[in-house]
Amino acid sequence: SAAPPLYDVVVSGGGMVGSAMAAVLGHDIHFHDKKIAxxxxxxRKEYDHIPDSYSNRVSSISPGSATLLSSCGAWDHVCSLRLxxxxxMQVWDACxxxxxxxEKDDLDDMGYIVENDVIMSALTKQLxxxxxxxxxxxxxxxxxxxxxxPSHGCDTSPWVQVELxxxxxxxxxxxxxxxxxxxxxRKEAEIKNIEHQYDQSAVVATLHLSEAxxxxxxxxxxLPTGPIALLPLSDTASSLVWSTSHDHASxxxxxxxxxxxxxxxSAFWSNVNHSDFIDAAGAMFRSAISLLKPxxxxxxxxxxxxxxxxxxxxxxxxxGMGHATEYVQHRVALIGDAAHRVHPLAGQGVNLGFGDIxxxxxxxxxxxxxxxxxxxxxxxxxxxxxxQRHNVSLIAATDVLKRxxxxxLPPLVLLRTWGLQATNALPPVKVRx
Amino acid sequence: QLSLFRFTVKRPLSTSHSSVDSKEMKxxxxxxxxxxxxxxxxxxxxxxxxxxxxxxxxTLLSMSSNYHLGNPLSGIKILDVGCGGGLLxxxxxxxxxxxxxxxxxxxxxxxxxxxxxxxxxxxxxxxYKCSSLEEIVEESMETFDVIVASEVxxxxxxxxxxxxxxxxxxxxxxxxxxxxINKTQLSYVLGIVVAENIMGIVPEGTHEWxxxxxxxxxxxxxxxxxxxxxxxxxxxxxxxxxxxSWMESTSLNYAVHAVRSGAPAQSHAADALPExxxxxxxxxxxxx
Numbered sequence: 001s002a003a004p005p006l007y008d009v010v011v012s013g014g015g016m017v018g019s020a021m022a023a024v025l026g027h028d029i030h031f032h033d034k035k036i037a038x039x040x041x042x043x044r045k046e047y048d049h050i051p052d053s054y055s056n057r058v059s060s061i062s063p064g065s066a067t068l069l070s071s072c073g074a075w076d077h078v079c080s081l082r083l084x085x086x087x088x089m090q091v092w093d094a095c096x097x098x099x100x101x102x103e104k105d106d107l108d109d110m111g112y113i114v115e116n117d118v119i120m121s122a123l124t125k126q127l128x129x130x131x132x133x134x135x136x137x138x139x140x141x142x143x144x145x146x147x148x149x150p151s152h153g154c155d156t157s158p159w160v161q162v163e164l165x166x167x168x169x170x171x172x173x174x175x176x177x178x179x180x181x182x183x184x185x186r187k188e189a190e191i192k193n194i195e196h197q198y199d200q201s202a203v204v205a206t207l208h209l210s211e212a213x214x215x216x217x218x219x220x221x222x223l224p225t226g227p228i229a230l231l232p233l234s235d236t237a238s239s240l241v242w243s244t245s246h247d248h249a250s251x252x253x254x255x256x257x258x259x260x261x262x263x264x265x266s267a268f269w270s271n272v273n274h275s276d277f278i279d280a281a282g283a284m285f286r287s288a289i290s291l292l293k294p295x296x297x298x299x300x301x302x303x304x305x306x307x308x309x310x311x312x313x314x315x316x317x318x319x320g321m322g323h324a325t326e327y328v329q330h331r332v333a334l335i336g337d338a339a340h341r342v343h344p345l346a347g348q349g350v351n352l353g354f355g356d357i358x359x360x361x362x363x364x365x366x367x368x369x370x371x372x373x374x375x376x377x378x379x380x381x382x383x384x385x386x387x388q389r390h391n392v393s394l395i396a397a398t399d400v401l402k403r404x405x406x407x408x409l410p411p412l413v414l415l416r417t418w419g420l421q422a423t424n425a426l427p428p429v430k431v432r433x
Numbered sequence: 434q435l436s437l438f439r440f441t442v443k444r445p446l447s448t449s450h451s452s453v454d455s456k457e458m459k460x461x462x463x464x465x466x467x468x469x470x471x472x473x474x475x476x477x478x479x480x481x482x483x484x485x486x487x488x489x490x491x492t493l494l495s496m497s498s499n500y501h502l503g504n505p506l507s508g509i510k511i512l513d514v515g516c517g518g519g520l521l522x523x524x525x526x527x528x529x530x531x532x533x534x535x536x537x538x539x540x541x542x543x544x545x546x547x548x549x550x551x552x553x554x555x556x557x558x559x560x561y562k563c564s565s566l567e568e569i570v571e572e573s574m575e576t577f578d579v580i581v582a583s584e585v586x587x588x589x590x591x592x593x594x595x596x597x598x599x600x601x602x603x604x605x606x607x608x609x610x611x612x613x614i615n616k617t618q619l620s621y622v623l624g625i626v627v628a629e630n631i632m633g634i635v636p637e638g639t640h641e642w643x644x645x646x647x648x649x650x651x652x653x654x655x656x657x658x659x660x661x662x663x664x665x666x667x668x669x670x671x672x673x674x675x676x677x678s679w680m681e682s683t684s685l686n687y688a689v690h691a692v693r694s695g696a697p698a699q700s701h702a703a704d705a706l707p708e709x710x711x712x713x714x715x716x717x718x719x720x721x
């Protein structure tokens with residue numbers, strides 16, 4: 001019987017990260033004559049025309065990620081569909097007055113809030129543009145993988161075998177696992193994953209503001225139960241991401257729309273968690289800073305107040321953290337949530353995935369131009385080293401922040417209050433963040 | 434003075450007109466199944482691809498005006514002499530070239546054939562033949578655009594015959610790429626004692642220092658056989674990182690790019706050479 005079709009690269013998982021990986025490789029000049037396959041369990045996602053209402057799943061896209069999407073032509077489509085740039089991020093504590101403001105000196109865009117569906121639609125278009133190189137298999141779930149033996153004189157196939165749910169088989173020189181935090185590729189490759197379920201769920205919703213405003217600030221307040229964030233979608237609408245206990249999240253979903261809106265406004269405006277002691281200590285620290293560094297305390301802006309929530313837009317999903325001990329093996333590489341999963345409080349999740357793509361595509365492009373075997377560990381290990389070095393510190397820091405801000409104990413509140421105020425006053429630290 | 438000394442030491446003339454040394458063949462036969470283990474006996478040759486493939490690729494790209502996206506060497510016919518298990522043939526094939534790989538050791542060819550058979554693109558682009566260079570000369574006159582002889586000339590019995598055959602199967606203006614090892618005290622200490630006996634970077638007994646070729650001698654042989662030497666670059670292997678890099682000095686490994694002159698291959702005018710060399714060459718001409 002004929003051997004199954006052989007691809008140079010198979011990407012398993014057609015979410016934002018998997019699709020972007022396939023699109024970026026498809027647009028790489030050194031992959032001009034290569035064969036790439038993208039496997040997606042779900043249907044094709046594309047807008048004929050964009051719906052008026054906003055989707056409740058949005059991502060904060062960093063300028064670096066925008067550059068990557070630009071390189072495969074997808075960013076133009078995003079811009080022509082819908083996105084909201086923001087210039088400023090204000091992050092503050094519910095237990096004190098401490099606040100930190102992020103803003104670029106040149107008043108450039110810090111980032112963009114984009115609906116996930118918009119990104120998917122843009123990527124689908126760009127995959128169509130390179131259909132001669134990239135074959136997308138929709139409604140095709142991969143159910144099994146067979147790994148080649150590492151030994152070199154044998155007569156068995158040296159390629160990775162992929163079996164689809166409908167019985168079709170593919171072979172590939174390199175398998176890229178972009179199949180999310182419950183990655184089947186990672187499990188079948190027997191790569192150990194360090195994971196931890198947070199006792200939190202995120203509640204998302206599309207909100208309408210009381211009055212139209214410039215709305216180019218991203219807001220995040222750390223409550224003892226978890227951070228609540230308001231991400232701008234337009235001058236009159238914002239997206240909610242509220243990380244809180246599972247019980248509270250269920251309550252928020254169950255309550256009527258008015259109570260839901262009240263809870264949100266109260267979360268942003270109420271000072272019930274303040275204690276006189278912390279307020280006094282914070283104020284004292286702030287005056288100390290303003291003596292040393294007059295510009296070190298920023299103007300506190302007031303977040304917008306919410307009037308309405310889009311019906312049907314409320315949803316919740318559980319949160320966790322995860323990190324694969326290895327990102328690569330012979331003929332296998334993991335990217336995106338398959339490799340690492342973070343808490344949404346830092347707005348980094350999908351940006352880490354796009355960063356993985358930029359790095360892996362760079363190494364694969366060089367390998368292709370050298371005529372190398374694409375599945376060779378030599379360049380895959382370079383990708384792993386670069387990305388682990390970058391990702392581990394960020395994931396660890398996010399985890400620490402999450403734990404630090406989940407308490408009302410005065411010593412820890414004082415620590416983080418002073419820490420936040422100090423960080424706000426110190427440009428070098430802020431720039432790194 | 435030292436280099437003159439080397440010129441006057443005659444290379445042993447082989448009466449078989451063959452550049453293949455049967456002792457050398459036996460050494461490689463024993464390791465024929467080890468070619469494709471990237472961490473095994475041939476690890477250093479695998480990582481040498483990281484500099485020799487870009488060297489060949491970029492030199493050829495700079496000499497041509499067309500560029501086929503994704504297949505930079507498309508349309509180029511390459512002869513890989515002493516191809517072994519196909520370690521260099523495969524990357525060149527992936528870059529679009531039509532490669533003919535020859536090697537006198539049958540087990541090597543068998544390994545190479547089997548390895549390429551799993552990739553339909555490579556299987557079409559690369560042809561392997563168990564043969565010495567002399568054996569294909571008659572049927573391949575002026576056939577190839579490029580010859581690569583990587584880590585080979587230090588194993589051949591008669592280097593001048595080898596170079597003459599290269600000239601015959603190359604098209605006029607065709608390129609010859611050679612990588613080999615210099616014959617210096619340093620190459621004895623590092624290339625044999627350390628690399629073979631101490632660190633096992635190269636399988637023991639692979640190389641004989643007597644057969645190492647100094648770049649001056651190689652350049653001279655090339656220039657006297659219708660080639661114009663375009664570049665000579667030193668190479669250095671770092672055993673700790675397992676990687677190769679370019680270096681100024683050619684005292685250890687080095688790479689040469691030479692181009693066959695446009696006219697049918699003839700030796701240079703005799704009056705340009707010292708006395709001893711004229712004697713050498715008339716001796717060779719007598720046995721040809």
